[in-house]
Amino acid sequence: MENVTHDLANNVANKETTANHPIIIARDVHKWFGHFHALRGINMEVHKGEVVVIFGPSGSGKSTFIRTLNRLEEHQRGQIIVDGIELSHDVRNIERVRMETGMVFQSFNLFPHLTVLQNITLAPLWVRKWKKEQAEEIAMQLLERVGIPEQAHKFPGQLSGGQQQRVAIARALAMQPKIMLFDEPTSALDPEMIKEVLDVMIELARSGMTMLVVTHEMGFAKAVAHRMYFFDSGQIVESGTPDEIFTHPKEERTKLFLSQILTH
Amino acid sequence: MTTTYSKANILPPPSESSTLWGWARKNLFKTWYDTLLTFFILGVLYALIRPFIAWAIGKAQWEVVQVNFRLLMVGQYPAAETWRAWLCLYLLAGILGLSLGVWARQKPWLSAILLLSPVLLVFYPDLSSEARNRLLGLALTALLAFAFGRWRGARLGRAAVILWVLYFPAVLIIIRGGGLLENLAPAVPTSLWGGLMLTFLLTVVGILFSFPLGVLLALGRRSSLPAARWVSITYIEVIRGVPLVTILFMSSVMVPLFLPSGVRPDRVLRAMIGITLFTAAYLAENVRGGLQAIPRGQFEAAHALGLSGFHTMALIILPQALRTVIPVIMGLFIALFKDTSLVATIGLLELLGISRSILAQPQYVSFQREVYLFISLIYWIFSYGMSYASRRLETRLGVGER
Ligand SMILES: Nc1ncnc2c1ncn2[C@@H]1O[C@H](COP(=O)(O)OP(=O)(O)O)[C@@H](O)[C@H]1O
């Protein structure tokens, strides 16, 4: 792995956004669970290479929103366009979008009956129809990249949480996605394992990957995020660069929330 | 890794007396009331078992089993074709030996004893020399396969699985004969199938066909298509609400309704259909339980990777779901093996049916105890064997561990 600054709080320069078309467009996205209005008009544009951090109180709809982006949840109003493909009931479009987006979950969701290597090669073999040697070669490169090539033949249950999450990242990357979605990737980890996962994510961010990350790791946000969105009650309350959010938050709710998570 | 504490601090667990007397004192005679209870139970057991033992070694006359041994084993299957049953046994011995060699690596002597058990029968006095040689050959085949399996080890794992999968259809073809095999092995009508062999075949067919059907029904029951869901639910609930005997009777009187008049469907086939349909409903419910135990995150991870619904099921969900329900499914198959005895009520001559027809002959009427005891023992041996194998399989596959 390349030399990563361990001081996450250090803000990094080199954060220009590419000015071409947005790779993700969400326009007035609404979502109901029964009568419960979980997403109430979300608007967001993400450009290629951007790193976006989404934060906010529990139950505010962060997970629901990023799960609408690969159609793990269906939105009921508004428009979502990923890499030029509009998400609708069209199953082929959904499968195309899912091939372009990788997702990392809070609870890893590795396949317990498959080895680490099989977890990573599964989708390339069956979805991309690669040859076994090619898929395994790329899987091994990815395991190098996340720092655990020696675990290739173990089962997920034999790894620590941090290692499992790194496998999950490698598994998502194996499909060579254009976008990576992370839903609280470090929330289920013991404190001493958070850094090893964040290091991988920082390296990924710096390599130019488009990333949407739901997280409360503010050090990570300061280090690599281009934009941050504060969610509350299914709405975007405030957005801005990390600098704007941390030093001049405009909304009371943002201030209150930040003070709560930064002071413990 | 460096440790700061010295080895001296690591103590072995306190030793427990492992002698028989030590065990007995700990478990049977620890307190005065333990002792009392132990003697009381021993007394009751003695009173219950004594007449039985006295009968078994004194009065019981086993000629009835000896004379009718062939009937009990293969029914009226033509004597000239019995070699096919032996062939199936040889294949079984080979595959079993191989599997034990590949997988049961810890206690080889235990496997060897198991595989040599046919040799014990050689000491049975009234055995024809032909049967004796065949039994010896059986043990030899098993041992050779065992040695080969041990020698080649895990590399043969996949081959062994494939052999098991192929074995059962092969048995059906060998016993049935005819078709392409007509010259080598002429067709034997199912009306001649009988005895333990028929019991096995009913079980095997039941397992082979109820398994895929049950899995399909379980998937259907969870399907998002209302039609598939309702068909599956109706099927499962109707079948589970009816006793197997009823289904067997129904299949022998109802199946003909679906066939052109004049075609007399095979009775054995009808029984096989009844057993399969019955077992599939229960299997579906077990598999459904396994499917429900799979966390939603597994579906989500698979979908997020772009796997289709079919691939998600086939590669991610079913392998995990089936693994968790192996114990229940094996239990179901053991029950199926014993329940095949119900086909005696529709006139088939499997192990129980043939026993009853033997006992119906005037010269054997008074030997009910011997015959029923003998076939009970056979049922027990195979049920226990299956249950033992399934427990081994569970530990091997790490059921319950994730
Ligand atoms: N499958 C579901 N069914 C019903 N309600 C749901 C479901 N998923 C989420 N919710 C509700 O939607 C709201 C937003 O949830 P979520 O997006 O998971 O919040 P966050 O990730 O911000 O903590 C919560 O109130 C949650 O209870």
Ligand SMILES: [Mg+2]
């Ligand atoms: Mg969440």
